[in-house]
Amino acid sequence: MSAQDQSEIFNGLKDTRSADGTDTRAIPAFVFGEELADLAENDPRIVVLTADLGRSNRALDFAARHPERFVNVGIAEKNMITMAAGMASCGYVPFAATFGSFAALLCAEQIRTDCAYPGLPVRVVGHHSGMSMGFYGTSHHSLEDLGMMRTIADLTVVCATDANHLRALLRLSLDHPGAMYLRLGRGRDPEVYDTLPDLVLGRATTLREGADLTIIATGSEVHPAMEAAELLAAQGIAARVVDMWTVSPLDREAVLDAASSTGAILTVEEGNVTGGLGSAVAEVLFESGARTPFRRHGVPDEHVPVGPPAALYAHYRLDAPGIAGVAQEHFY
Amino acid sequence: MPSSERQLRQLADRAKFVRTETVRLTRIAGAGHYSAVFSCAELFAVLYYSQLRVDPARPDWPERDRFVLSKGHAAIGLYPLLADLGYFDPSELDSYTRLGSPFGDHPDMKRIPGVDFSSGSLGHGLSVSAGMAMAARMSGSDYRTYCLLGDGELAEGQIWEAAMSASHFGLGNLVAIVDANQLGIDGFVRDVMAAEPIEQRFAAFGWQPHRVDGHDLGALLDVFAALPEPGGRQPQVVIADTVKGKGVARMELSPDWHVGNLAGADYDDVLAELGTEERV
Numbered sequence: 001m002s003a004q005d006q007s008e009i010f011n012g013l014k015d016t017r018s019a020d021g022t023d024t025r026a027i028p029a030f031v032f033g034e035e036l037a038d039l040a041e042n043d044p045r046i047v048v049l050t051a052d053l054g055r056s057n058r059a060l061d062f063a064a065r066h067p068e069r070f071v072n073v074g075i076a077e078k079n080m081i082t083m084a085a086g087m088a089s090c091g092y093v094p095f096a097a098t099f100g101s102f103a104a105l106l107c108a109e110q111i112r113t114d115c116a117y118p119g120l121p122v123r124v125v126g127h128h129s130g131m132s133m134g135f136y137g138t139s140h141h142s143l144e145d146l147g148m149m150r151t152i153a154d155l156t157v158v159c160a161t162d163a164n165h166l167r168a169l170l171r172l173s174l175d176h177p178g179a180m181y182l183r184l185g186r187g188r189d190p191e192v193y194d195t196l197p198d199l200v201l202g203r204a205t206t207l208r209e210g211a212d213l214t215i216i217a218t219g220s221e222v223h224p225a226m227e228a229a230e231l232l233a234a235q236g237i238a239a240r241v242v243d244m245w246t247v248s249p250l251d252r253e254a255v256l257d258a259a260s261s262t263g264a265i266l267t268v269e270e271g272n273v274t275g276g277l278g279s280a281v282a283e284v285l286f287e288s289g290a291r292t293p294f295r296r297h298g299v300p301d302e303h304v305p306v307g308p309p310a311a312l313y314a315h316y317r318l319d320a321p322g323i324a325g326v327a328q329e330h331f332y
Numbered sequence: 333m334p335s336s337e338r339q340l341r342q343l344a345d346r347a348k349f350v351r352t353e354t355v356r357l358t359r360i361a362g363a364g365h366y367s368a369v370f371s372c373a374e375l376f377a378v379l380y381y382s383q384l385r386v387d388p389a390r391p392d393w394p395e396r397d398r399f400v401l402s403k404g405h406a407a408i409g410l411y412p413l414l415a416d417l418g419y420f421d422p423s424e425l426d427s428y429t430r431l432g433s434p435f436g437d438h439p440d441m442k443r444i445p446g447v448d449f450s451s452g453s454l455g456h457g458l459s460v461s462a463g464m465a466m467a468a469r470m471s472g473s474d475y476r477t478y479c480l481l482g483d484g485e486l487a488e489g490q491i492w493e494a495a496m497s498a499s500h501f502g503l504g505n506l507v508a509i510v511d512a513n514q515l516g517i518d519g520f521v522r523d524v525m526a527a528e529p530i531e532q533r534f535a536a537f538g539w540q541p542h543r544v545d546g547h548d549l550g551a552l553l554d555v556f557a558a559l560p561e562p563g564g565r566q567p568q569v570v571i572a573d574t575v576k577g578k579g580v581a582r583m584e585l586s587p588d589w590h591v592g593n594l595a596g597a598d599y600d601d602v603l604a605e606l607g608t609e610e611r612v
Contacts, residue, residue: 047470071466074500079459079493086463089441089449091394092470109453114460118441118450 030187031163032125033061035170036095040066043174045093049084051077057097057127057184081107084122085114093121093174100129100142100183104149115179116155123173127184130220130270131299131316134309143299146218147275149181150248156180156201157248159219164193165245172199185220185270186309192223192243204251210238213327214258217268218244218277224313225268227320232327239327247277252284259290264331266295268323270313273298295330297323339382343549346377346413351579351606353412355594361429365437367577367589369409371513371546372480375572378552379478380413388418391445397475398448398464402457403482403511404438411435411444419446455488457481458508462494465506468562476562478507484516486527492537495567499538504564508539511546513576517590534569546572579606 033048040046040062049071054060063070073080077098084094097103103126104111115122126145133140149157160166160182173180197205207222208229217225222243229239240262242254258265265285267278278296285294299316313319317326350373358364380386385397401410408428415422427433434443438452449460461479468475485491498506510530518524527533531541544555552572559568576590577583580602583592594602 069470071501073493073497076493076497078490079462079497082456082459082490083463083466083494083497086400086449086460087467087470088463089460090398090464090467090471092467110456113450113453114456 030058031166032097032127032170032184033058033063035167037062037065039170039174040069043093045091046174047071047087047092047094049073049080049094049096051075051080051098051102053098056099057125059097077102077106078110081110081122081124082114085110085118085120088115088120088122089118093123095123095125097125097127099133099140100126100145101140104142104145104181108148108152111149111155111179111181112152116152119154119178121176121178123180123182125182125184128186129183130185131304131312132186132188132220132270132309134312135306137306138303141304143272143304144275145181145183146247146269146271146277147279150276150280154178155248157183158201159183159245159247160185160189161219161222161243161245162189162192164191164196168193168196168199169245171196172201176201183219188309189220190223192226199245202246202249202251204246204254205243206240206254207243208239208241210240211262212238213264213266213331214240214242214262215266215268215323215327216242216244216255216258216277216281218247220270221268221318221323224318224320224323228323228327231320231324235324235328237328237332244277244281247280250280250284255281255284256288256290259285259288259292262292264293266297266323266327266330268318269298270318271298272301274301293331295326297326339553340549343374343377343381346381346416347373347549348579348606349416350376350409350413352603354409355599355602355606357408357412357425357428358593359595359599360426361437363591363593364408365405365590366580366592366594367515367583367586368403368482368513369406370578370580370583371574371576372403372406372511372572373409373578374547374549374552375480375509375511375574376409376413378549378556380417382553383556384478385475386446388414388446391419394471395473395475398461398477400449400457400461400464400477400479401439401451402460402479403454403485404451404457406480407437407439410439410447414444414446417446420444454482454485455490458491458494458498461506461508462498462501462503465498465503465567466501468505469501469503474505474562476505476507478509480509480511483510483512483514483527483530484521484524486510486530486533487525495534495537495539498567502565503567504560505562506567507559508534508567508569510569510571511574512571513574514585515576515587515590519587530571534571538566539569540566541569541571543571543573546574547578581605
């Protein structure tokens with residue numbers, strides 16, 4: 001049984017379809033533990049912490065290879081984040097992982113006051129973010145984390161698009177000064193990057209060109225955005241797709257270029273439209289004076305109901321047909 | 333080893349220095365946490381002039397003992413000691429609380445040499461300390477981590493997450509100190525949210541408790557000297573029975589002096605009561 005399957009069975013998430021309905025059982029997207037274990041072979045600063053979710057986030061893969069550098073604090077997320085800060089003050093580069101809701105919402109103060117404010121290199125990893133915990137319901141969903149985290153000064157906020165992208169993000173984080181929030185999905189994201197991309201903070205990745213519309217997406221919504229662009233192309237609408245994995249700092253140039261070079265902008269995120277990626281893009285657009293047609297697409301400011309993840313993505317039109325439909329209805 | 337008379341006099345002098353400097357510097361701010369500092373003045377003196385393995389010339393020395401002031405609002409009592417020990421020039425303190433000063437009501441690790449962690453939000457310091465103690469274990473270092481907590485602060489749940497983890501991880505290199513000065517802001521701790529029985533609570537969480545008169549310098553020296561080696565597996569807590577506002581009659585155990593302002597004749601009277609004239 002693969003590590004991915006172990007993770008999913010532990011979480012009780014038997015629905016293996018991704019946001020766009022792809023059967024993802026063959027995709028080893030949850031590489032978090034293995035990748036850090038590889039990097040830790042040559043970097044003695046790396047330590048990994050979790051709050052009794054090592055089976056879910058595969059931190060146990062790291063623990064198996066580097067038991068002396070793994071800390072499981074049990075169900076005590078605040079202690080985890082602040083212990084990580086204490087360790088960072090002593091020269092370690094800690095990765096502290098739990099569900100997005102418990103990372104960003106429960107520990108918002110610890111992240112702000114113990115990590116970001118003193119500029120400590122703690123990497124807070126919020127996994128199974130958005131609505132990816134499905135029928136677990138609101139207590140386990142994090143629709144608010146992008147909005148909350150990006151308002152914290154001196155906190156870098158990034159979203160992982162797929163396995164290779166996550167690998168690149170982890171490498172990028174090793175020498176990044178200051179605190180980071182890494183938002184991960186549930187590891188069922190189909191491949192977008194077939195090799196490790198070269199990442200520069202503050203620089204988004206344009207994955208597809210088009211002049212009619214720009215879809216700015218992040219994390220789990222990048223792959224569906226790409227599929228949506230294909231659907232739109234069949235309708236004669238040429239869409240540019242931008243992977244805005246760097247939410248804070250946001251790539252302002254990419255936004256302004258989309259405004260001047262394409263006919264409209266649609267942001268897509270697995271999160272509340274209030275405060276997250278869409279709001280960040282709107283801030284840049286409106287202050288620039290650009291009046292390009294613009295819409296934020298995500299969860300419309302409500303608590304997400306119970307349901308299997310794939311059904312929820314379809315319900316909120318966050319799958320490829322949904323995104324394409326929203327674009328067509330709103331702009332054309 | 334019995335502490336010498338000379339050492340006790342020196343420590344008493346440093347405790348008095350903490351109190352008088354707090355009065356002097358708080359006048360710059362116009363208000364401050366006198367009484368919360370006065371209860372731990374002896375503790376500060378013992379830690380910094382007898383206990384901590386530190387080197388003011390190397391504030392980032394990786395092998396140094398760590399000190400986390402979890403009750404961060406007592407920072408005004410710590411700053412003068414750090415200056416006196418040579419971490420920075422005492423004249424820097426003249427900017428206390430002024431716009432852009434490194435010295436605010438709570439300590440800033442990025443801007444003040446000698447401060448091991450930025451505190452202020454109560455309840456975080458023991459977790460910070462557990463992380464530092466864990467780091468010592470991982471790097472094979474024998475430094476100790478000391479964490480000064482308030483008794484009112486013990487109502488913060490995160491402290492108990494940290495306490496639970498410290499014994500689980502066998503952090504015998506972690507020493508918590510509770511400045512049990514009996515008062516919070518809204519009144520006596522026993523009336524607002526009782527912290528007692530503190531020893532039993534820590535013991536139930538797997539710690540080795542010690543209880544001591546927090547103003548008896550000889551007793552403090554003895555309790556620290558009796559601590560097990562940092563290689564041990566049981567975290568240690570020193571519960572210091574203290575008096576909030578100790579040293580100034582109007583402040584001692586008064587619920588009205590958590591934050592106060594001494595000016596004019598009050599300022600002169602209190603300095604005289606503490607037994608010194610103002611240093612110029």
